[in-house]
Amino acid sequence: GENVEQHPSTLSVQEGDSAVIKCTYSDSASNYFPWYKQELGKRPQLIIDIRSNVGEKKDQRIAVTLNKTAKHFSLHITETQPEDSAVYFCAAYSGGGADGLTFGKGTHLIIQP
Amino acid sequence: NAGVTQTPKFRVLKTGQSMTLLCAQDMNHEYMYWYRQDPGMGLRLIHYSVGEGTTAKGEVPDGYNVSRLKKQNFLLGLESAAPSQTSVYFCASSYSRVSNQPQHFGDGTRLSIL
Numbered sequence: 563g564e565n566v567e568q569h570p571s572t573l574s575v576q577e578g579d580s581a582v583i584k585c586t587y588s589d590s591a592s593n594y595f596p597w598y599k600q601e602l603g604k605r606p607q608l609i610i611d612i613r614s615n616v617g618e619k620k621d622q623r624i625a626v627t628l629n630k631t632a633k634h635f636s637l638h639i640t641e642t643q644p645e646d647s648a649v650y651f652c653a654a655y656s657g658g659g660a661d662g663l664t665f666g667k668g669t670h671l672i673i674q675p
Numbered sequence: 676n677a678g679v680t681q682t683p684k685f686r687v688l689k690t691g692q693s694m695t696l697l698c699a700q701d702m703n704h705e706y707m708y709w710y711r712q713d714p715g716m717g718l719r720l721i722h723y724s725v726g727e728g729t730t731a732k733g734e735v736p737d738g739y740n741v742s743r744l745k746k747q748n749f750l751l752g753l754e755s756a757a758p759s760q761t762s763v764y765f766c767a768s769s770y771s772r773v774s775n776q777p778q779h780f781g782d783g784t785r786l787s788i789l
Binding site: 563566568571593594596604605606607608611613651653655657661662663664665666667668 | 706708710715716717718719720723725731733734765772773774777778780781782783
């Protein structure tokens with residue numbers, strides 16, 4: 563089955579700086595890569611996603627890049643703000659087995675004032 | 676429009692007890708999923724359903740059973756609870772397979788097994 567590795571587990575940045583979270587996946591058949599944000603005690607919420615036919619996608623301060631050859635994808639947050647503090651999860655969908663997402667273990671993003 | 680609703684929100688069980696977690700969605704979604712979330716482990720798929728009357732195993736199905744008798748409901752059962760099943764359980768749904776439509780998550784159920 564699919565395996566998703568996520569790094570770093572904790573990331574602390576100064577407010578206004580950029581943050582980058584990286585994920586790798588194992589199944590070359592994976593074709594959909596969402597990112598979720600989860601605040602403490604809350605549900606995961608989809609913030610951006612990318613499909614395998616696209617190399618980059620941007621939504622205001624958030625962008626995701628995908629390198630299919632290397633099987634890795636990254637989340638970029640620019641001009642970070644205090645409300646960006648949360649745990650971020652990457653995920654991959656291969657569709658070859660169970661019809662669900664395989665998640666990374668999460669990155670705790672801390673925005674320092 | 677409530678989206679995905681999970682009941683109960685919290686529950687404490689003793690080892691060996693049984694219980695059922697209910698997930699209800701009002702978005703007419705075909706696909707429904709149960710995940711568990713443990714500290715430092717991300718979310719892991721337990722079981723899922725691609726339509727009324729269907730169920731299938733995910734990554735960590737042992738110790739759980741599910742049923743989808745009605746399109747809007749997806750039940751997760753623990754027949755004999757074990758401490759290893761202490762976790763936060765999230766239900767999700769989507770209109771079609773997740774590569775085509777995003778998953779919508781419920782607020783979660785915090786389950787403690789003593």
